[in-house]
Amino acid sequence: MSSTDRADRALAAVMARVVSTGAEVGARFPLYADPRDGSWTTTGRGSWAGGFWAGLLWLRARYTGHDADRRAAAECTARLAGWAGADTATRGLILWYGTALAEGDEEATVLRDRAARACREDFDPVAGIVPWGGAFGGPRMLARVDGVPGMVPLLAGAGPAGAAAAAAHLDRHLALCLGSSGEQRPPAWQFDEGDGTWSPCEDPRPGWSRGRAWLLLAIADALLRPDVTAHSSANLVEAAERLVAQDDVVTGRLIPPAEGTDPDGPLDTSAAAITAVALLKLTRVPGAWTDACSYRGVAILSRLAEAHLSRQGDGRKAGMLLDGCYDAGKGLAVRHELVWGDFFLALGLASLDGLVDITRV
Numbered sequence: 001m002s003s004t005d006r007a008d009r010a011l012a013a014v015m016a017r018v019v020s021t022g023a024e025v026g027a028r029f030p031l032y033a034d035p036r037d038g039s040w041t042t043t044g045r046g047s048w049a050g051g052f053w054a055g056l057l058w059l060r061a062r063y064t065g066h067d068a069d070r071r072a073a074a075e076c077t078a079r080l081a082g083w084a085g086a087d088t089a090t091r092g093l094i095l096w097y098g099t100a101l102a103e104g105d106e107e108a109t110v111l112r113d114r115a116a117r118a119c120r121e122d123f124d125p126v127a128g129i130v131p132w133g134g135a136f137g138g139p140r141m142l143a144r145v146d147g148v149p150g151m152v153p154l155l156a157g158a159g160p161a162g163a164a165a166a167a168a169h170l171d172r173h174l175a176l177c178l179g180s181s182g183e184q185r186p187p188a189w190q191f192d193e194g195d196g197t198w199s200p201c202e203d204p205r206p207g208w209s210r211g212r213a214w215l216l217l218a219i220a221d222a223l224l225r226p227d228v229t230a231h232s233s234a235n236l237v238e239a240a241e242r243l244v245a246q247d248d249v250v251t252g253r254l255i256p257p258a259e260g261t262d263p264d265g266p267l268d269t270s271a272a273a274i275t276a277v278a279l280l281k282l283t284r285v286p287g288a289w290t291d292a293c294s295y296r297g298v299a300i301l302s303r304l305a306e307a308h309l310s311r312q313g314d315g316r317k318a319g320m321l322l323d324g325c326y327d328a329g330k331g332l333a334v335r336h337e338l339v340w341g342d343f344f345l346a347l348g349l350a351s352l353d354g355l356v357d358i359t360r361v
Contacts, residue, residue: 004352010305011063011349014342017319018060021053022072027079029053032326033337038310038317041333048090048136050080051098051150052343055361058101059346062355070105077108084115087122088135089144091115092151097343100153100361116158119151123165127191128172130155130165141191142201145211148173148218149274156225167231170222174234177215178242184260187211203329207260213274216243220281224359240282244289249275250296254303258325258334266334268325269308270341276300276348277358284359301348309345321345 021030021040029046030053033039046053057073076098083094095115102108123130124141130151132142148170155166176189176198186200187208204211219240222228229236243249248256256275258268279297283290310320324338351358 006302006305007349007352010301010309011346011353011355013309013311013319014321014346014349015060015063015319017317017342018056018346020317020319022057025053029079030339032324032333032339033320035320035322035335035337036316038320038337045082046080046094048088048093048146049339050083051094051096052340054080054098055101055343056339056346059343059350059356062101062350073102074105074107077102077105077111081111084111085118086135087131087133087140089119089130089132089147089151090135091119092147092149092154093340094150096150096154097361101356112154112157116154116162119155120158120162120165123155123169125168126193126196128168129191130169131191132188139190141193142188143173143176143191143198144188144201144204145173145177145214145218146187149214149221152218152221152228153225156228160227163225163227164231166225166228167222167233170218170228170236171232171234173215173218174239177211178239187215205259205261205329209256209258209260209268209271210274212243212246212249213271213278216240216249217274217278217281219243220278220285223285224281237285237287240285240287241289244279244282244293250279250289250292254300255308255323258328262328266325266328267323268328269304269321270324270338270344272300272304273321273341273344273348276304277344277351280348280351280358297348298352301345301352304345305349 028042029050030040054076061069061073080098099108099112134140152166155162179185184206188201189198255267255272258266276297279293283294310316312318320337321341324341326333350356
């Protein structure tokens with residue numbers, strides 16, 4: 001069986017899983033599922049991951065071409081509207097990925113534009129970021145790597161000022177979280193508005209594999225947008241090269257441990273799926289990395305599909321991306337199906353299948 005056939009079969013399984021998930025969760029949002037029986041832990045408003053469920057529904061609508069599936073996706077996206085003005089940088093995750101695949105849907109476009117303008121208005125020029133915010137509690141003036149993916153393309157949609165804010169937001173996170181030599185640095189920093197200094201946070205810890213994946217994805221998105229790179233003071237190509245050069249991005253283990261400091265701990269297939277999408281995006285950016293990124297991105301997706309995707313007859317519902325780790329430090333959902341893992345696996349497979357243009361999502 002060819003690699004294309006395997007990708008087609010894996011995508012079909014994930015799309016079927018979307019149907020069974022939708023039947024289970026109804027008007028709620030899936031977050032993570034028990035690896036034994038596939039039952040979902042859900043949220044009423046979606047939390048920071050709600051956009052990935054909407055994104056999966058839009059992918060399903062493209063996959064089938066059915067009007068009923070488009071209506072289901074549109075209804076789910078409409079339920080994200082309350083997040084547009086929320087005080088959180090995760091609006092990038094929620095409202096970019098929840099709307100980016102909604103081609104031709106006017107309400108989704110209006111929602112995305114409203115969120116983009118709100119994020120641009122919330123940009124803090126002193127800190128140089130859209131703050132992490134207080135929507136989920138804790139300190140507001142944080143820079144966290146998971147506040148960058150999605151935020152870059154979302155801000156860029158808010159005109160020249162939005163593109164400038166997107167570049168500054170990414171530049172600040174690169175300076176804090178990547179540093180000048182690519183060493184493992186804390187993925188979260190707190191800003192002192194009194195003296196204008198930054199101090200590292202204890203959580204998440206350095207070596208968080210999903211943090212590195214999020215950062216690589218945000219860089220890839222910026223490199224695909226000339227309006228953002230024109231405003232960036234950072235060398236985004238060099239930053240991408242440093243991340244790609246790290247040990248297990250294009251060499252070594254295809255599926256990283258959730259915590260790099262614990263190589264024998266739980267894996268995180270969601271980090272692998274995010275990384276695969278980031279690498280496939282980088283193949284669209286001219287550079288010496290093209291062949292390596294293309295090969296590695298496909299290899300990661302293949303491993304996820306072959307070794308970590310549940311199949312009919314193995315005692316589980318088919319199409320579950322297993323071995324995702326929500327939070328290793330807290331022992332929360334450490335070997336589970338994660339809705340964002342499903343989304344990025346599906347997005348990568350759909351790109352290989354020609355169903356989506358990955359540079360636009």
